[in-house]
Amino acid sequence: MPDDSMSDAALLAAFVRGNASALDDLVERYRLALFSWLTGMTGNRADAEDLFQDIWFRVIRHAARFNDVSFKAWLWKIARNIVIDFRRKRKPDVSLDATEDEDAQPLVTQLVAAGAGPAEAVERDDLTNRVMRAVESLPPVQREVFLMRVQGNLSFGEIAGTLDIPLNTALGRMHDAMTKLKKQLAEEI
Amino acid sequence: MNPNPTCPYTQEGIEKELEALAPLVHRAFERASGPSPKTLAAIREEARRQVFLRGRTRRLMPLFRSVAAAASLALLLAGAIHIHWIRVDGRHARDVAHLLNLGAAQPTSGVPDSSALANSLLDVQGLSEEAFLATADETESLWL
Numbered sequence: 001m002p003d004d005s006m007s008d009a010a011l012l013a014a015f016v017r018g019n020a021s022a023l024d025d026l027v028e029r030y031r032l033a034l035f036s037w038l039t040g041m042t043g044n045r046a047d048a049e050d051l052f053q054d055i056w057f058r059v060i061r062h063a064a065r066f067n068d069v070s071f072k073a074w075l076w077k078i079a080r081n082i083v084i085d086f087r088r089k090r091k092p093d094v095s096l097d098a099t100e101d102e103d104a105q106p107l108v109t110q111l112v113a114a115g116a117g118p119a120e121a122v123e124r125d126d127l128t129n130r131v132m133r134a135v136e137s138l139p140p141v142q143r144e145v146f147l148m149r150v151q152g153n154l155s156f157g158e159i160a161g162t163l164d165i166p167l168n169t170a171l172g173r174m175h176d177a178m179t180k181l182k183k184q185l186a187e188e189i
Numbered sequence: 190m191n192p193n194p195t196c197p198y199t200q201e202g203i204e205k206e207l208e209a210l211a212p213l214v215h216r217a218f219e220r221a222s223g224p225s226p227k228t229l230a231a232i233r234e235e236a237r238r239q240v241f242l243r244g245r246t247r248r249l250m251p252l253f254r255s256v257a258a259a260a261s262l263a264l265l266l267a268g269a270i271h272i273h274w275i276r277v278d279g280r281h282a283r284d285v286a287h288l289l290n291l292g293a294a295q296p297t298s299g300v301p302d303s304s305a306l307a308n309s310l311l312d313v314q315g316l317s318e319e320a321f322l323a324t325a326d327e328t329e330s331l332w333l
Contacts (some may be wrong), residue, residue, distance in 0.1 A: 015236065018244055025228065036218040038311040052224045056232040060239050132219035150207065150214050156200055175198045178206055185213060 008071035016064050023063075027056060030075060033152050037076075040135055040147045051086055055079050073158040077146060126136050134184040142177035145170055147161060 006014070006022075008029070014022035020071065034055065038048035058078050068074040136141060145163070150156045160170040311317050 002258060015240070016243075018240050020206075020233075020237045024233060027232055031229075032224045035223045039218065049224050049228050053228050053231055057235055060232075060236050063239075071282060099221040127213070127218045128220060130211050135214065135217075150211050151218060156203075171200060174203055178203065178210060181210060182206070185210070 009066070012059075012063055012066055012071060015060075023060065026034045026059075026071075030072075034075065034079060037147045038079065038083070040143060040151065041140075042086065043136065047086065051079075051082055054082050058082070070158055070161075072152075072154060073162050076152060076154060076158070076162045080144070105112075130185060134181050137184070138177050138180060142173045142180070145173040146177040146181075149174060 006025070008026060011026045015026070015144045025089055034064055035048060038051050038055075039045060042048050042051060059075065066074060068077075084137070120183050135146070138146060145159055148159045148162070149156070156167060156174070160167045161187075163170065308317065
C-alpha cells in the first residue's frame with residue numbers, strides 16, 4: 001500500500017537509504033500514468049512494457065543522483081530519453097497502428113481486447129477506437145505534450161522543463177493537439 | 190495569465206477545454222490497465238538487488254578506507270626511509286672522498302711562496318726590507 005503522506009523525493013531518498021519498498025510505492029504512484037503515456041507514445045503494449053521496465057531500472061540505478069525539484073519531471077525526462085532511444089532504434093516515427101510484425105494487432109485492438117467482458121467491450125469499442133485513433137493521428141510532438149498533460153498529469157511548466165522548450169511552445173502544441181482532437185471527437189464532447 | 194500578449198490562447202483556457210476532453214482520453218487509456226505483474230516483479234527484484242549492493246558497499250566502505258589509509262601510511266614511511274638511506278649513503282660517500290683527498294699529494298706544496306722568493310732576491314742584493322728599515326742605533330747596540 002503506497003504511503004501517500006510521503007513526497008516522491010522523500011520516498012526516493014528512503015530507497016537510496018536502503019528501503020526497497022519505498023521504490024515499490026513510487027512505482028505504484030506512477031504505474032498507470034507512465035504506462036499509458038508510454039502506450040500512447042510507442043503504439044504498442046509490449047514495447048511500453050519493455051520501456052516501463054527500462055525507465056524504472058534507470059531510476060533505480062541513478063536514484064542517488066536525483067537532485068531535481070520535481071521527481072515527476074525527472075521521471076518523465078528519463079522516460080522521454082528512453083522513448084527517443086527506442087525510436088532511433090526503430091523508425092523515426094511510429095504510428096499507434098504501426099507494428100513491426102504484420103500479424104500483430106494494432107494498439108486500438110490490443111486495448112479493446114484488454115477490456116473486462118464481451119458486452120462491456122462492445123459498448124466501449126467504438127469510443128475507445130475513436131479516441132485512440134484521434135490521439136494516434138496527432139503529430140508526435142503534439143501527442144507527447146498532450147499525453148504528458150492528460151495522462152501524466154504534468155503541469156505545463158513541468159512539460160516545458162522536461163522537453164526543454166518555452167512555456168508558450170508547450171501551450172501552443174497542446175492547443176493544436178486539442179483543436180485536432182475536438183474536430184475528430186466533436187460528437188463525444 | 191497569458192505570458193505572451195500575442196498568443197491566441199491562455200493556459201486557463203486550455204485547462205478549461207481539457208476538462209471535457211480528458212475524461213474521454215482517460216477512459217480510452219484505461220484499457221491499457223498498466224504493466225504486467227511480471228514487469229513489476231522484475232522492477233521490484235532490481236530494486237532489492239540494488240539495495241543489497243549499496244548496503245554491501247556501505248558496509249565494506251570503512252574497511253576499504255582503513256586499508257587505503259594503511260597503504261598510504263606505509264607508502265609515506267617507505268618514502269621517508271628511502272630518503273633517509275639516500276642521505277646516509279651520500280654522507281658516507283662524502284666522508285670517503287674526504288679521506289681519499291687527505292692522502293693525495295698537494296700540487297702546490299713544493300712551490301715556494303712568491304713573497305718569500307721576492308724577499309730572498311732582495312736579501313741577495315742587500316736590499317732586504319728589514320735591513321732597510323733598521324736604524325743606525327739598533328745596529329750599534331748589536332755591536333755592543
